[in-house]
Amino acid sequence: MKHIVLTLFMIPLFFSSETIDTYPPVIVLELFTSQGCSSCPPADELLTQIQNRDSDTPVIAMSYHVDYWNYIGWKDPFSKEVFSNKQRLYSQKFNSSSIYTPQIVINGKAHFVGSNSREMDVKLKQHAKISAENKIEIANLDKNGNEVRFDYNVMGRISNKLLRTVLVVEERITKIPRGENRNRTLKNSNIVVAEDISELQNSKGHQSIAIPNIVNDKDELKLIFVIQNSDLDIVGANQVKL
Numbered sequence: 636m637k638h639i640v641l642t643l644f645m646i647p648l649f650f651s652s653e654t655i656d657t658y659p660p661v662i663v664l665e666l667f668t669s670q671g672c673s674s675c676p677p678a679d680e681l682l683t684q685i686q687n688r689d690s691d692t693p694v695i696a697m698s699y700h701v702d703y704w705n706y707i708g709w710k711d712p713f714s715k716e717v718f719s720n721k722q723r724l725y726s727q728k729f730n731s732s733s734i735y736t737p738q739i740v741i742n743g744k745a746h747f748v749g750s751n752s753r754e755m756d757v758k759l760k761q762h763a764k765i766s767a768e769n770k771i772e773i774a775n776l777d778k779n780g781n782e783v784r785f786d787y788n789v790m791g792r793i794s795n796k797l798l799r800t801v802l803v804v805e806e807r808i809t810k811i812p813r814g815e816n817r818n819r820t821l822k823n824s825n826i827v828v829a830e831d832i833s834e835l836q837n838s839k840g841h842q843s844i845a846i847p848n849i850v851n852d853k854d855e856l857k858l859i860f861v862i863q864n865s866d867l868d869i870v871g872a873n874q875v876k877l
Contacts, residue, residue, distance in 0.1 A: 656791050657766035662759060663861060663869045664696045666749050667722045667738040670711040670823070671704035673815035678737030678749030683824040685755065692763040695859055695874050696825045697803055701736060709814030712849060713807075713826050728867050743869040768792065769862040769871030776858070778877050783858060784843040791862075791871065793835040799861040800844050802829040804854045825857070835862070 666682050668675045679698065686696040700713035701722060722734050729746055737749030742762055747754045769791035777784045787798070804826045811819050831844050850856065855876070862871035 657768065658770040658791065658871065659767065660692045660763050660765055661767050661872045662692055662694045662762050663742055663859075663872045664694065665740045665743075666696070666698040666825075667701055667718070667734070667736055667740070668698050668749065668823075669701050669704040669714060669736050670809060670811060670816060670821055671707055671709045671814045672736045674750065675737045676816070676819070676821055678739070679821065679823055681750055681752055681755060682739075683822070685759070686825060690759075690763075692759075693872075693874075694759070695861075695872050697801060697827050697859060698823060698825050699827050700823075701734075703734075704736070704814075707814050709811055709816065712809075713823070713828065717830075718827065725867065743863060743867045767871045768864075769796070771798075771860050771862060771871055771873045773858070773860065773873060773875050776875060776877070778846075781846045782843050783846065783877065784841070785858070786841050787839065787860065789835060789838045789862065789871070793838055793862075795865045796835045796870070797863045798833050798835050798842075799859075799863055800831045800833075800842060801827055801859040801861065802844055802846065802850075803827050803857050803859060804850060805857060806855065 666678060668679055682696050682698060685694055699718040700711050701719040702714040702716050703719055705711060705714060725740050726734050738746055739749040740746045741758050769789055772788045773785050775786045806824045807826060808822050811817055811821060828849055829844055829847050857874050857876050859874045861869055863869050
């Protein structure tokens with residue numbers, strides 16, 4: 636019988652004393668939609684239902700109206716090329732060969748067809764168990780004319796992270812005379828009308844966002860604050876009504 640002699644070397648192990656804080660889960664839903672897309676209204680309705688549903692985990696909903704459906708007869712008044720480009724960035728992340736509507740992206744980490752209620756329920760349960768890396772608090776919120784100013788305080792590590800400040804119209808009803816949804820009356824909710832993105836260099840700061848002309852005096856508005864890392868993962872969020 637052969638015996639193998641093992642010589643043990645003591646290798647020093649170094650452990651970082653730095654701890655990563657975690658915060659209660661938050662779920663951010665980003666719906667890419669269009670008033671010119673006939674398959675989008677069920678997704679718009681589902682987003683509204685989810686937003687209004689009672690839940691232990693806050694759900695923050697945003698609908699980005701893309702512009703690539705505008706050529707078929709109806710130009711979506713909320714559509715912007717920059718929103719289509721945002722969707723293309725997610726497509727690159729998810730190794731998708733194309734973009735589509737209606738598409739839901741949840742916390743920047745997964746995507747699925749926006750009208751799929753079963754998949755929505757599964758993903759909501761999954762992400763409700765994932766702690767957030769950051770928490771953001773808002774103070775001194777001031778709406779003055781066509782500008783909203785605020786102070787923010789971000790808790791948790793901010794290295795290589797962005798702050799997205801998003802202005803949304805809570806609801807708008809539109810009669811569609813042309814295109815795939817002609818003669819329909821659509822209700823859209825949580826419509827993104829403005830978004831500012833800045834690198835987080837300090838945990839505390841003061842910022843502002845302009846209110847575009849598409850917003851009218853009757854619109855109910857919300858500000859949504861999203862912390863996003865370099866991989867487009869959403870790691871913290873909050874929302875306040877104006």
